[in-house]
Amino acid sequence: MKTFSVLLCLIPYAGVLGFLQVQWLRCRLTDEYVWTNDEGHIETNNSYRDAVLQFDNSGNSALLSESITFHVAASKVDMRKFVEGPVDQLQCDIHRYSKGMSRVRWPSLGGMGHDIWFTCTLRHTAGLFNITSFLRVTPATTMSAHQPDFLSWLTIGVKEQISASAVMVLMTRSPSVRVGLQKETTLHCQFAVDHKVPHLTVEWHLQRHGGHRTKLFSYSSSSRQTEGSGVAVKGIAGGDASLTVPITKVSSEGTYVCSVRVPPLNGSVDIALHIIEPPDVSLTTKEEQIPRVVCEANGFYPLDVDIDLFKETSSGQRPKKLGNVLHSSHIQHHDGTHSVAAFVQLRPSPQDLGCETYSCRVSHVSLQGLYIHKSIIGPGCWTWIHLTLPGLVCLIFVIIFIGEPFLLCEHNH
Numbered sequence: 001m002k003t004f005s006v007l008l009c010l011i012p013y014a015g016v017l018g019f020l021q022v023q024w025l026r027c028r029l030t031d032e033y034v035w036t037n038d039e040g041h042i043e044t045n046n047s048y049r050d051a052v053l054q055f056d057n058s059g060n061s062a063l064l065s066e067s068i069t070f071h072v073a074a075s076k077v078d079m080r081k082f083v084e085g086p087v088d089q090l091q092c093d094i095h096r097y098s099k100g101m102s103r104v105r106w107p108s109l110g111g112m113g114h115d116i117w118f119t120c121t122l123r124h125t126a127g128l129f130n131i132t133s134f135l136r137v138t139p140a141t142t143m144s145a146h147q148p149d150f151l152s153w154l155t156i157g158v159k160e161q162i163s164a165s166a167v168m169v170l171m172t173r174s175p176s177v178r179v180g181l182q183k184e185t186t187l188h189c190q191f192a193v194d195h196k197v198p199h200l201t202v203e204w205h206l207q208r209h210g211g212h213r214t215k216l217f218s219y220s221s222s223s224r225q226t227e228g229s230g231v232a233v234k235g236i237a238g239g240d241a242s243l244t245v246p247i248t249k250v251s252s253e254g255t256y257v258c259s260v261r262v263p264p265l266n267g268s269v270d271i272a273l274h275i276i277e278p279p280d281v282s283l284t285t286k287e288e289q290i291p292r293v294v295c296e297a298n299g300f301y302p303l304d305v306d307i308d309l310f311k312e313t314s315s316g317q318r319p320k321k322l323g324n325v326l327h328s329s330h331i332q333h334h335d336g337t338h339s340v341a342a343f344v345q346l347r348p349s350p351q352d353l354g355c356e357t358y359s360c361r362v363s364h365v366s367l368q369g370l371y372i373h374k375s376i377i378g379p380g381c382w383t384w385i386h387l388t389l390p391g392l393v394c395l396i397f398v399i400i401f402i403g404e405p406f407l408l409c410e411h412n413h
Helices: 015-019
Strands: 008-010 024-036 042-055 068-073 089-097 116-124 130-137 161-172 176-179 185-187 190-193 201-207 213-220 226-228 243-245 254-262 265-275 280-286 292-300 306-312 338-345 357-363 372-377 382-389 392-399 405-411
Touching (some): 176 185
Parallel strands (some): 042 068
């Protein structure tokens, strides 16, 4: 198994205009060597190499001459234009891109049928965006028209200087979305092409856990046909292919795939939608033959939840986590949410006749590291009322556990 280190480019950020001044980025190139074995099967070997993405005209010299350098010429789909928000860390990955047997020429100026292709993806390490740019490279020699392009890919030397043109960009500013139930949410998908596109296809699919894949939307500019809903067709002409999910359910969770096809290229971005519903927490006492303190967490999603019970005495000591806590079975509701209860049985002894506070702490992924706390006074708690009667001083003890008050009096001297 090969190991490698991911190179991160640390960039001080001063807005989009400031980022446009960045001249180069360190990247990781995933290089592929593809061949046909003796049995006629295609095999692939990947290697991970250091590379540099340099934004300039192809005639400029490499800023880092010891590395593989992709010289990306100025273009109206310069991926730096699409970087928004506070950026302090970027991960840059370059991959080869195969058209298979297709020899369709890219329609913009300089496109050739034997062009070879790369994708360059910028990912923000805090999940603010993913941007993929398609890079076109015209080699000095042509490829065979009778075999897939990956069998005659350009060999990249240690200090190779590669002149490339950025021709299409596909991005999302919502690579991972967390949303509650019964909400409306929009999954961002944007694209740009370096020429007026006569043939364009946009599709959305939902890949659910377990492998089930569903087509949600499709649009073809050549046929003007639309299937499904959720995308504003008028916005596609301007490069906006965002999908609106109108009412979120548990079944809405999964990976949403936005695909944009401009022949001969087919790009896609994945967006993970997580349904996160916080629990409704209650803490009560149950006056039964053996009294109980019960903490209930209701209507939460996903399933995992932690419930801890604590007891604090009137002495003001630090609350003690109770170890004799029992749990009910999980209940799944019709909307896919869950409920569960944790409880502790109370067996009061004479030393328990003090004012005790029971508290419940619930943790769940929806709370993002915080907790829900609930507190009640336990059934063994007592309080008193001080009365002065003719000749008597009385204390009325109200013991919640017994449920009835009683008087303790002495003569008033």
